[in-house]
Amino acid sequence: MARPADIIRPVDDVAAYMQAVGEAARSASEVLARATTADKNAALGAIAESIEARAGMLAEANARDLEAAGAAQLAAALLDRLELTEARITAMAEGLRQIAALPDPVGEVSNLVMRPSGIQVGRMRVPLGVIGIIYESRPNVTADAAGLCLKAGNATILRGGSEAIHSNTAIAACIHEGLNRAGLPAQCVQVVETVDRAAVGALITMDAHVDVIVPRGGKSLIERISREATVPVIKHLDGICHVYVDDRADCDKAIAIAYNAKTQRYGTCCTMETLLVARGVAARVLPPLAEQYRAAGVELRGCAETRALVPECNAASDEDWDTEYLAPILSIRVVADIDEAMDHIRVHGSQHTDSIVTEDLTRARRFLREVDSSSVMVNASTRFADGFEYGLGAEIGISTDKLHARGPVGLEGLTTQKFIVIGDGHVRQ
Numbered sequence: 001m002a003r004p005a006d007i008i009r010p011v012d013d014v015a016a017y018m019q020a021v022g023e024a025a026r027s028a029s030e031v032l033a034r035a036t037t038a039d040k041n042a043a044l045g046a047i048a049e050s051i052e053a054r055a056g057m058l059a060e061a062n063a064r065d066l067e068a069a070g071a072a073q074l075a076a077a078l079l080d081r082l083e084l085t086e087a088r089i090t091a092m093a094e095g096l097r098q099i100a101a102l103p104d105p106v107g108e109v110s111n112l113v114m115r116p117s118g119i120q121v122g123r124m125r126v127p128l129g130v131i132g133i134i135y136e137s138r139p140n141v142t143a144d145a146a147g148l149c150l151k152a153g154n155a156t157i158l159r160g161g162s163e164a165i166h167s168n169t170a171i172a173a174c175i176h177e178g179l180n181r182a183g184l185p186a187q188c189v190q191v192v193e194t195v196d197r198a199a200v201g202a203l204i205t206m207d208a209h210v211d212v213i214v215p216r217g218g219k220s221l222i223e224r225i226s227r228e229a230t231v232p233v234i235k236h237l238d239g240i241c242h243v244y245v246d247d248r249a250d251c252d253k254a255i256a257i258a259y260n261a262k263t264q265r266y267g268t269c270c271t272m273e274t275l276l277v278a279r280g281v282a283a284r285v286l287p288p289l290a291e292q293y294r295a296a297g298v299e300l301r302g303c304a305e306t307r308a309l310v311p312e313c314n315a316a317s318d319e320d321w322d323t324e325y326l327a328p329i330l331s332i333r334v335v336a337d338i339d340e341a342m343d344h345i346r347v348h349g350s351q352h353t354d355s356i357v358t359e360d361l362t363r364a365r366r367f368l369r370e371v372d373s374s375s376v377m378v379n380a381s382t383r384f385a386d387g388f389e390y391g392l393g394a395e396i397g398i399s400t401d402k403l404h405a406r407g408p409v410g411l412e413g414l415t416t417q418k419f420i421v422i423g424d425g426h427v428r429q
Helices: 014-034 037-053 055-071 076-082 086-101 140-151 162-181 198-203 219-228 251-263 282-296 304-309 318-322 338-348 361-370
Strands: 109-114 120-127 130-135 155-159 189-191 212-216 241-245 272-278 299-302 329-335 353-357 375-378 415-422
Touching: 014 120, 014 130, 014 155, 014 189, 014 198, 037 055, 037 086, 037 140, 037 162, 055 076, 055 086, 055 162, 076 162, 086 140, 109 415, 130 140, 130 198, 140 155, 140 162, 140 189, 155 198, 162 189, 212 219, 241 251, 241 338, 251 272, 251 282, 251 353, 272 282, 272 338, 282 299, 282 304, 282 329, 299 304, 304 329, 318 329, 318 338, 329 338, 338 353, 338 361, 353 361, 361 375
Parallel strands: 130 155, 130 212, 155 189, 241 272, 241 353, 272 329, 299 329, 353 375
Antiparallel strands: 109 120, 120 415
């Protein structure tokens, strides 16, 4: 296998290169659609073994990326996401084995019923075909996304960020080695080998070769792809998530949930960014909760009523209610009741994840029914909005769209359904 310095080649004609990548992916998708579950699991296992065997090569490639990123003075958080530690390399291999252990959705038949004419009509789950994934920073996404798409029977084209080009290309070499060992085309998974941004523009407009685009990255990247793509996109723009503490909440539960929803991890799309508290319990909830946030180093920005109860809280601006901080910053607003809370979420939310804390079953049901988000929760932290926590095994991202997938997108979200009809010489009269 080539070393990291040798596996990246210059691309002179980006349009021609991407056309060739697309054609190869479409051909590979036809082979992969016929592959058995055993074939796909064998490939996933072989890729995991290759990653473990080539851990030194991956570390060397990652070191090149980290050196370039350091010279470019990338932020510490970006450097952390870029780094492939020994533990992260091990986790990539283990993640692939976990995907192999998941049930295969492809070929599953549902709702097969006998019609009055005598034919049987049902639905069969099938791969989407070719999935293009555009992402930033984290090289482990290369293995995770490849594994999920492979298990769901899809060929995939991966376009990572320029800051991780050596790492991603080295991981791709391990993937290709595993695919070859399992007898599947290496073109089932292709990592775009150029950092030229024109490659993104080509990928998101290759309707003939790509069936779906999944962008994973910052808001500006996703906005650009949503604006320019002619291929369908599965995406979410913001994770402006809310927890509403009702005046019929158990205050101890509310404090624990609100603290966890913000501090369990700051940089995820399902982290709470705005806390809404009913006026009737604000005096009991906010002061002790603010003390816990202060100990954790969380900056609080609140409305006038919040600041009267928590004097050290900074004033919230209109912009704060529409901001995904991805940082130890939290906006807090005191509201009259569940209706005002839901109105706030309707105006300022991003349809990602919102939670109510209440002991009132009727209000809980109203919140579940009326809040139009991809995940709506009762008495639980928003941090549970995750494919693993939902029992999907893993996810390729979160969708706040209503078509084709919504919420965490796992294996089933990477497939579609077609109608099947079974007859015995039936003809329509």
